[in-house]
Amino acid sequence: MKCSYCGKDISDDSEFCGYCGKKIKNIKKSKRIRTTISVIALIINICILIAVLINMNDIKYMLLYNKYEDDYELGLDYCENYERFIEVIDTIEKSGIRVFVMNEATDKEIAKFGEELKQIKGVRSVKFVSKEEAYNQMKKGLGEREGVMEGLDSSIFPASYMVELTNISKFDDVEKEIKKLDNFKKITSNYEWLEIGMEAKNTTEFCYAIIVTLICIFIVSDIVAIILINKEKEKVKW
Numbered sequence: 001m002k003c004s005y006c007g008k009d010i011s012d013d014s015e016f017c018g019y020c021g022k023k024i025k026n027i028k029k030s031k032r033i034r035t036t037i038s039v040i041a042l043i044i045n046i047c048i049l050i051a052v053l054i055n056m057n058d059i060k061y062m063l064l065y066n067k068y069e070d071d072y073e074l075g076l077d078y079c080e081n082y083e084r085f086i087e088v089i090d091t092i093e094k095s096g097i098r099v100f101v102m103n104e105a106t107d108k109e110i111a112k113f114g115e116e117l118k119q120i121k122g123v124r125s126v127k128f129v130s131k132e133e134a135y136n137q138m139k140k141g142l143g144e145r146e147g148v149m150e151g152l153d154s155s156i157f158p159a160s161y162m163v164e165l166t167n168i169s170k171f172d173d174v175e176k177e178i179k180k181l182d183n184f185k186k187i188t189s190n191y192e193w194l195e196i197g198m199e200a201k202n203t204t205e206f207c208y209a210i211i212v213t214l215i216c217i218f219i220v221s222d223i224v225a226i227i228l229i230n231k232e233k234e235k236v237k238w
C-alpha cells in the first residue's frame with residue numbers, strides 16, 4: 001500500500017511509514033472492523049425480525065393493550081377476546097352478515113326482501129340461503145350427531161341472506177336500514193362493538209406493519225453498508 005502522507009510504497013502491515021515516520025491508518029483493518037460491525041447488526045436485526053414475526057399475536061395484543069391504557073377494563077376485554085373478535089371481523093369481511101327472513105314470508109316476499117336488501121347503501125352483494133340449504137348446513141355442522149335432525153322438516157328452518165358490506169365499519173347504518181324492511185326477522189348477532197373493534201384492529205395492524213417495515217429498512221441499510229464498505233477503494237490522501 002501507499003503511505004497516505006508521503007505516497008511512498010510501504011508494506012501492507014506496517015504501522016509507521018518508513019519514509020516520513022507518520023502513523024499509518026490501516027484501511028484494510030478498519031474496513032474489516034466496519035464490515036464485522038455491520039454483519040453483527042444485520043444478524044441482530046434479522047433475529048429481531050424473526051422474533052417479531054413469530055410473536056406477531058402477542059405484539060398485537062400489546063399494541064392493543066396500549067391503545068386502551070386509559071380504559072383498563074376495555075383494554076383487558078379486547079385483549080382477552082382479541083382472537084375471537086378478529087375472527088368475527090374476518091368472517092364478516094369474507095362472507096358478510098346473515099339476515100333472516102320471517103318464517104311466514106311467502107316466496108314472493110322473500111324475493112322482494114332480497115331485492116330491497118340490494119338497494120341499501122353500503123351493501124355490496126346479497127346471496128340467498130334457502131330453507132333447504134340452511135337445513136343441510138345444520139346437518140353438516142352436526143357431523144356424526146346428524147341423527148338428531150331425523151324427522152325435522154327443512155321448512156322449519158328460516159330462509160336468510162348473506163349480506164356482504166362494502167365497508168364493515170358502515171355496519172351500523174346498514175343494520176338500521178335492514179331493520180326497517182318488511183319481513184325482517186333478525187341479524188345473526190349483535191355487533192355493538194363492531195365499529196370500535198374495527199378501529200382497534202386497524203390501529204393495531206397499522207402499528208405492527210410500521211414496526212416490521214422499520215426493521216426491514218434497518219436490514220436493507222445493513223446490507224447496503226456491507227456492500228459499500230467492501231466496494232470502497234483504498235483512498236490515498238496525498
Ligand SMILES: [Zn+2]
Pocket residue numbers: 003004005006007008017018019020021022
Ligand atoms: Zn510516509
